[in-house]
Amino acid sequence: MIALLRRDLALTLRSGGGFGLALAFFLILVVLIPFGVGPQSELLSRIAPGVLWVGALLACLLSLDRIFQLDFEDGSLDLLATSPLPLESLALLKALTHWLTTGLPLTVAAPFLGVFLSLPGEAVVWLVSSLALGTPALSLIGAFGAALTVGLKRGGLLISLLVLPLYVPTLIFGAECVRRGAEGLAASTPLLFVAGITAGCVAALPFATASALRVNLR
Amino acid sequence: MTILSGVSFSVGGGEALILRAPNGAGKTTLLRCLAGLTPPVSGEIGFGFDDVAYAAHADGLKAQLSVAENLRFWAEVYGTRDIAPAVEAFSLSALMGRRAMHLSAGQKRRLSLARLLLTGRSLWALDEPTVSLDAEAVGWFAQAVTAHLEIGGAAIIATHIDLGLPSARVLELSQFRHDPDTTSGAFDEAFL
Amino acid sequence: MSFWEYANPKKFMETSSWLLPWVAIGSLLCLVVGLIWGFFFTPDDFRQGSTVKIIYLHVPSALMAINAWLMMLVCSLIWIVRRHHVSALAARAAAPIGVTMTLIALATGALWGQPMWGTYWAWDPRLTSFLILFLFYLGYIALWEAIENSDTAADLTSVLCLVGSVFALLSRYAVNFWNQGLHQGASLSLDKEENVADVFYFPLLVCIAGFVLLFVALVLIRTRTEIRARRISALRARQRLNDTSPSATPKEA
Numbered sequence: 171m172i173a174l175l176r177r178d179l180a181l182t183l184r185s186g187g188g189f190g191l192a193l194a195f196f197l198i199l200v201v202l203i204p205f206g207v208g209p210q211s212e213l214l215s216r217i218a219p220g221v222l223w224v225g226a227l228l229a230c231l232l233s234l235d236r237i238f239q240l241d242f243e244d245g246s247l248d249l250l251a252t253s254p255l256p257l258e259s260l261a262l263l264k265a266l267t268h269w270l271t272t273g274l275p276l277t278v279a280a281p282f283l284g285v286f287l288s289l290p291g292e293a294v295v296w297l298v299s300s301l302a303l304g305t306p307a308l309s310l311i312g313a314f315g316a317a318l319t320v321g322l323k324r325g326g327l328l329i330s331l332l333v334l335p336l337y338v339p340t341l342i343f344g345a346e347c348v349r350r351g352a353e354g355l356a357a358s359t360p361l362l363f364v365a366g367i368t369a370g371c372v373a374a375l376p377f378a379t380a381s382a383l384r385v386n387l388r
Numbered sequence: 389m390t391i392l393s394g395v396s397f398s399v400g401g402g403e404a405l406i407l408r409a410p411n412g413a414g415k416t417t418l419l420r421c422l423a424g425l426t427p428p429v430s431g432e433i434g435f436g437f438d439d440v441a442y443a444a445h446a447d448g449l450k451a452q453l454s455v456a457e458n459l460r461f462w463a464e465v466y467g468t469r470d471i472a473p474a475v476e477a478f479s480l481s482a483l484m485g486r487r488a489m490h491l492s493a494g495q496k497r498r499l500s501l502a503r504l505l506l507t508g509r510s511l512w513a514l515d516e517p518t519v520s521l522d523a524e525a526v527g528w529f530a531q532a533v534t535a536h537l538e539i540g541g542a543a544i545i546a547t548h549i550d551l552g553l554p555s556a557r558v559l560e561l562s563q564f565r566h567d568p569d570t571t572s573g574a575f576d577e578a579f580l
Numbered sequence: 581m582s583f584w585e586y587a588n589p590k591k592f593m594e595t596s597s598w599l600l601p602w603v604a605i606g607s608l609l610c611l612v613v614g615l616i617w618g619f620f621f622t623p624d625d626f627r628q629g630s631t632v633k634i635i636y637l638h639v640p641s642a643l644m645a646i647n648a649w650l651m652m653l654v655c656s657l658i659w660i661v662r663r664h665h666v667s668a669l670a671a672r673a674a675a676p677i678g679v680t681m682t683l684i685a686l687a688t689g690a691l692w693g694q695p696m697w698g699t700y701w702a703w704d705p706r707l708t709s710f711l712i713l714f715l716f717y718l719g720y721i722a723l724w725e726a727i728e729n730s731d732t733a734a735d736l737t738s739v740l741c742l743v744g745s746v747f748a749l750l751s752r753y754a755v756n757f758w759n760q761g762l763h764q765g766a767s768l769s770l771d772k773e774e775n776v777a778d779v780f781y782f783p784l785l786v787c788i789a790g791f792v793l794l795f796v797a798l799v800l801i802r803t804r805t806e807i808r809a810r811r812i813s814a815l816r817a818r819q820r821l822n823d824t825s826p827s828a829t830p831k832e833a
Binding site: 172173174177180181184185243244245246248249250251252253254255387388 | 420466
Binding site: 314318319321322325328331332334335336338339342343346360363367375378381382385386388 | 712715716718719722723726727732735736739740742743744747748750751753754755757758
């Protein structure tokens with residue numbers, strides 16, 4: 171299992187496109203927002219939690235179609251499916267790799283981008299913790315969407331349509347947590363909900379992902 | 389949709405079976421059934437899928453990884469320590485540091501066949517393994533299969549060419565072609 | 581006789597062919613009676629005026645929007661567990677009807693909201709939940725359309741339907757948490773004192789019955805169409821096989 175994780179990380183690093191792309195997209199999105207809504211800092215600080223969460227979510231979406239597609243095209247997914255590694259672990263590992271190369275860097279970058287949007291200082295800790303707990307759920311749900319569309323030639327757009335509605339609860343609780351943090355309210359309840367969603371996704375979604383992969387490999 | 393019906397064969401340890409059929413007759417489908425990827429519409433497969441090493445048309449190599457990294461990855465997945473026999477059997481040692489994207493089609497094929505030796509599995513299910521191999525490499529492949537049979541392994545190989553395996557039996561698949569006029573339990577035929 | 585006999589496409593076609601006209605007539609009767617009764621023979625509400633009459637479309641369509649998803653969920657489960665093709669095709673047939681019901685509910689709600697709340701749209705939990713449900717329907721239909729092999733499509737959409745149901749429920753609660761709403765409580769419930777007055781209640785029940793029957797009729801029609809489409813493709817496939825197979829040549833000669 172470690173071998174697969176190491177291989178996929180090496181592949182993402184060598185082929186480029188991995189972290190770099192998601193981070194650059196996140197940066198550009200956050201920079202564009204003030205051009206759209208104007209430079210008043212009190213307005214920006216009010217919308218900052220939502221913008222940062224939506225930005226991270228969209229940046230996650232960019233690389234979803236690559237989770238299984240490359241392995242499917244070159245035939246290694248067939249070989250992995252017939253290997254001793256259960257497909258459920260494969261699903262979990264792929265989501266983990268995706269998180270390590272997108273969710274984690276986004277979480278680290280988010281506080282710095284918060285500065286552009288005059289995010290209040292007290293919200294930073296909530297921003298980082300909600301993203302750290304919430305982005306794994308985004309990767310797991312994304313891996314499920316990727317497994318559903320792996321056999322399709324142009325699955326990219328379809329993934330967005332399938333996955334975005336599934337992202338709604340995570341986004342609501344995540345952004346709510348940061349908003350409450352920014353307003354100085356108690357923010358731990360939504361944070362717990364985010365953690366709960368991620369825990370549920372870790373427990374259940376790899377099975378759904380694996381069954382979708384099995385169907386697509388038939 | 390049913391493609392083949394009435395296929396029945398057995399392969400014991402040390403035996404090789406060559407599948408022959410025209411294109412599109414169901415060789416790949418049959419092999420994918422044997423590997424546990426495609427569930428058969430009906431019938432029994434009398435061995436565990438954990439004994440099967442499957443090799444498809446596609447090489448399943450990662451272009452950005454070197455030959456050594458590709459081999460070591462599969463060795464780790466199958467819990468095999470030593471990749472030296474596999475390297476030797478397909479004389480890959482000169483290529484070890486090269487990225488797979490810089491290999492020729494035949495070299496890629498050799499690398500992907502070397503993977504079979506790392507699986508440590510007893511039944512090889514191979515789909516057109518000799519495509520793009522030169523005569524010398526086909527010889528190495530035949531040697532590898534023979535060595536595998538000698539240690540009690542078995543092989544089911546779909547191929548068009550003569551591999552020079554004297555002990556191999558040949559199974560013509562075209563005789564098992566599914567006749568659509570005989571009704572089976574499939575859904576689409578329930579209307580007819 | 582077992583319920584599962586209807587999973588046989590032939591049996592389903594036979595039964596549905598005599599059931600369909602009755603359901604269709606019943607739905608037409610209920611809708612005509614219910615809507616005319618509701619629109620012309622009930623008094624105006626003392627607060628809401630005549631705009632209240634839109635509930636005869638709004639409430640039944642909203643109910644059916646949710647029930648269509650529930651039906652798809654049940655059909656998906658049946659497909660996953662028992663692999664009855666009619667069930668998968670019925671789920672596929674129900675989705676576009678469900679999405680239409682959701683649209684009707686959203687549109688009638690917006691038309692009613694403008695005079696009542698002063699806006700066509702508000703991010704109220706109920707409205708938002710329906711919008712999210714609409715997105716779920718779109719994803720489900722898009723997945724059906726994108727996959728060519730119908731068994732693969734049935735498997736994948738069933739998994740999506742199961743996972744989607746969990747997340748749709750989760751979204752419902754998340755949305756409640758996110759914004760307490762201005763939508764009034766449920767118009768119909770069995771245990772609440774405060775309910776819609778009887779004058780409005782009976783025509784509403786007739787309309788709901790009409791919508792349920794309309795939904796059943798439409799699902800039957802669409803499932804029959806799907807089954808016929810499958811039959812055509814099965815016949816074509818057999819034709820192709822016969823054309824290419826060597827054994828067919830002597831038969832023609």
